[in-house]
Amino acid sequence: MSENSKATSSIISFILSDEMLNGKITLDTVSQEHLNAFDILVEFPSPISAFRNHDYTWVAISQDRIANDFSTKAIRLQNGLYVQANCNLGIWEVNAKNPKQLLWRFNPEFAAPITQYCNENNTKKIVSAQSDFDFPEKLALLISSEGIVELSRSPIPFSAIACFTDHCDFDTAENLKIQREFFKEKGIKITKGFFLNDFSKREDNASFENNASEIEQWRQDGHELCYHSLTQSIRNDEKAFAEFQNFIPPYPNIPVWIDHGYQPYNFSLFQKNGVSNDQYEATLLNKNIAVLWNYIDAGTATSGVLNQLDSSPFNLEKYYASIKGNSFLKRMVSLLKNIIFHYDNDELRVRNYIDTVSSTKALLVKKDWSAIFKLLKNAIPLVLLSLRVLFAWNLAKKTTYKVAKYSPIFFKHTIDKKEFTIFQTIELVDFISALTPKNIDALVEASGLFIAHTYFSVNTNNYEGKLINSDNSLNEKVVANFNYLAQKIEQKAIWNPTLSQLLEFYTKYQNIVLDIDTNGTIFIKNNYDIPSRSIT
Numbered sequence: 001m002s003e004n005s006k007a008t009s010s011i012i013s014f015i016l017s018d019e020m021l022n023g024k025i026t027l028d029t030v031s032q033e034h035l036n037a038f039d040i041l042v043e044f045p046s047p048i049s050a051f052r053n054h055d056y057t058w059v060a061i062s063q064d065r066i067a068n069d070f071s072t073k074a075i076r077l078q079n080g081l082y083v084q085a086n087c088n089l090g091i092w093e094v095n096a097k098n099p100k101q102l103l104w105r106f107n108p109e110f111a112a113p114i115t116q117y118c119n120e121n122n123t124k125k126i127v128s129a130q131s132d133f134d135f136p137e138k139l140a141l142l143i144s145s146e147g148i149v150e151l152s153r154s155p156i157p158f159s160a161i162a163c164f165t166d167h168c169d170f171d172t173a174e175n176l177k178i179q180r181e182f183f184k185e186k187g188i189k190i191t192k193g194f195f196l197n198d199f200s201k202r203e204d205n206a207s208f209e210n211n212a213s214e215i216e217q218w219r220q221d222g223h224e225l226c227y228h229s230l231t232q233s234i235r236n237d238e239k240a241f242a243e244f245q246n247f248i249p250p251y252p253n254i255p256v257w258i259d260h261g262y263q264p265y266n267f268s269l270f271q272k273n274g275v276s277n278d279q280y281e282a283t284l285l286n287k288n289i290a291v292l293w294n295y296i297d298a299g300t301a302t303s304g305v306l307n308q309l310d311s312s313p314f315n316l317e318k319y320y321a322s323i324k325g326n327s328f329l330k331r332m333v334s335l336l337k338n339i340i341f342h343y344d345n346d347e348l349r350v351r352n353y354i355d356t357v358s359s360t361k362a363l364l365v366k367k368d369w370s371a372i373f374k375l376l377k378n379a380i381p382l383v384l385l386s387l388r389v390l391f392a393w394n395l396a397k398k399t400t401y402k403v404a405k406y407s408p409i410f411f412k413h414t415i416d417k418k419e420f421t422i423f424q425t426i427e428l429v430d431f432i433s434a435l436t437p438k439n440i441d442a443l444v445e446a447s448g449l450f451i452a453h454t455y456f457s458v459n460t461n462n463y464e465g466k467l468i469n470s471d472n473s474l475n476e477k478v479v480a481n482f483n484y485l486a487q488k489i490e491q492k493a494i495w496n497p498t499l500s501q502l503l504e505f506y507t508k509y510q511n512i513v514l515d516i517d518t519n520g521t522i523f524i525k526n527n528y529d530i531p532s533r534s535i536t
Contacts, residue, residue: 011039018045021081024516025141027104036130037107042141046079047099052535054309054407055446056150056158061099067092068111068407070449070506071309074148074535075102082536084148084522086140086514089133091406106133111406114413114422115268115295121355122262122272125347126296126403129413129422142516147536149514149522153449154495155505157531161449161495162485163502164190165258165293165425168228170457171195171206175468176214179456182467182474184221186486190456191499192218193228193258196247200232207232208250219251224498226256227289229263237264237273245283255290256499268295277416285418291503292413292420297427297453298404299342301434307448308426314404316343316389317397322433339389340382342401349385352378409451410506421503425453430465435481444493451499505530 014027027040050058051065052074059065067073073085073092085092085104091111093103105111112129152158171179171194183190194215198207208215219225230243244265259266264273270280284290299305299314302322307313319338323331340353359375362368389396408424428434428450443450459468467478488494497505508528515525524532 010035010037011041013041013043015043016045018079021045021077021079021143023143023520024086025143027139027141029135029139034132036128037105037109039106039108040104040139042102042104044077044083044100044102046077046081048075048094048102049078050076051094052148052150055448061094061096063096065092065094065096066311066406068309068409069411070153070407070409070509072148072150073104074150080145082144082146082148082522084142084144084514086137086142087135088151088510088512089135089139104139107131107411108406110402111408112411112413112422113294113296113403113408113424116271117262117269118272121351122269123347123351126345129411131412131414131419136511136513142514142522144516144520144522146519146521147534149524150533150535151509151512151524152531152533153447153505153509155531156492156495157533158447159493159495160443160447160488161497161502162443162489163449163451163497163499164188164428164454165226165256165451165499166190166192166454166456167258167260168193168195168206168457169232169260169455170459172204172457173206173211173214174204174472175457175459176206176211176218178468178472178474180214180218180221180223182479182482183223186482187489188482188486189222189224189496189498190454191224191226191256193226193260195228195232195260196230196250197243198231199235202232205232212250224256224500225251225254226258226499227254228258229260229266231263232260234261234263240264241273241275247287249287252288255288256293257284257289257291258293259295266295267292281416281418284415284420290420291499292422294408294422294424296403297342297425298407299401299426300338301426301428301439301450301452302430303433303436303439304442306426306428306434306439306450307443307446308404308409308424308450309407309448310446311400311404311407314342314401315398320397336382336386339386342403343389343396343399344385345402349381352381356382409449410503423451423499423503425451428452428454429458429463431467431475431478431481432465434465435478435485437481437484440481440485440488440494444488451502 048061051061052072053059054071075083091105113126114129116125116127154161195207198209259268298308304318305313323334355378359371362371410423412419413422456467458466459470489496513525516522
């Protein structure tokens with residue numbers, strides 16, 4: 001997870017002539033495959049006239065376009081020819097100012113982001129995943145006058161995808177049952193986080209240790225169980241690491257691990273705490289853990305923002321429009337937090353924000369007047385950042401968040417010698433604004449996808465749009481939204497997989513190889529039973 005000695009990036013260029021635009025053009029990238037990132041720049045003799053978008057439509061390149069590694073990689077040239085990648089790997093990027101150029105990118109910055117905490121202040125860094133490139137075939141461009149082959153991201157042909165991963169921070173014996181019965185009634189499946197052991201500042205906090213029978217019923221209902229670290233609260237380092245190394249999985253098939261808080265053995269923290277890569281990797285493999293959260297959200301789901309494949313709404317303008325109904329003070333606080341965590345996402349200023357909140361509490365609640373100096377020290381950089389954004393608002397508000405630009409969903413990362421799968425989420429905590437019928441319809445229309453980072457059991461007052469009210473009753477507005485979602489799932493307009501089910505399909509998608517025959521027809525070379533169609 002740390003930056004290593006590999007060269008960081010390289011670029012190779014291919015300039016194509018009209019005579020070369022026929023059949024299959026193999027791109028020699030062997031010398032680049034030892035790198036952790038590289039780009040292929042292809043220049044065509046004819047300008048690009050259309051780009052195959054994430055929503056399975058042809059769009060003009062009047063603006064920059066990106067196809068992530070879960071989208072069709074195809075373009076149409078002005079001369080009428082179609083160009084398609086032979087492998088569903090990497091990212092295609094087209095710049096509106098250079099309509100003859102195509103950039104095929106492998107692991108550019110923020111395309112495979114991982115959170116890493118470092119130093120005594122737990123300063124948050126975002127680093128790129130480390131992984132060797134393993135192509136099923138040499139990369140190639142397939143040139144056809146007949147059209148392209150498009151693969152579905154879902155076993156339900158070209159449907160939308162809704163995947164929920166739930167953080168169990170607020171689970172109790174009572175609300176675990178409420179949640180489970182609710183999802184059983186709606187026919188919705190989730191990847192349900194749980195704490196293995198009972199160690200919590202909350203007396204009623206649920207854990208497998210105390211609530212095994214209830215958690216087993218989740219499994220029986222078809223949900224996927226995943227680790228949310230091992231305990232709700234943090235033990236001292238010695239006990240925590242011993243617990244991590246020695247715990248016995250309650251079931252043999254729990255591959256997903258979601259970091260919780262500042263647990264010292266977290267994926268995002270283990271290096272800071274002096275654990276070697278090989279030791280950490282061995283522990284994960286010993287517990288059959290193979291899928292890890294990157295501890296990053298693409299953004300916050302709200303009105304008009306839900307589809308992770310569409311990076312365009314992940315900006316301050318869209319977010320601010322979604323909170324216009326709030327009071328002025330609440331809008332400013334929410335906007336500031338979004339600027340810091342999503343727009344700027346700078347490791348030092350994120351730390352400044354956390355320390356500002358801590359100092360403010362010390363000053364107002366504990367009456368610790370010495371905290372005012374720490375408050376000023378950390379608040380001033382945040383004020384300066386906010387002023388810069390506000391003065392340049394017309395430009396800043398349309399800037400796509402860094403970690404959303406390339407729409408990362410799944411990617412590989414090597415901790416020591418073995419590859420693990422990393423996934424990125426969208427924060428979804430307000431189920432009223434984020435799961436409206438309008439948002440759900442837009443997701444269906446775009447054949448979109450989200451992996452939600454949720455807290456289904458939260459009932460504290462600072463969470464708006466929560467599923468469970470303070471008296472453990474269900475929020476009627478949220479229930480209505482889930483009724484609509486359940487209807488779309490029943491109609492097969494939306495596929496609702498667990499995380500591991502989605503990953504299994506994604507892996508098949510990534511392994512598909514396309515080729516072209518002597519008649520200029522693009523076809524699927526290997527069969528993974530994925531829905532497909534011919535497109536012109």
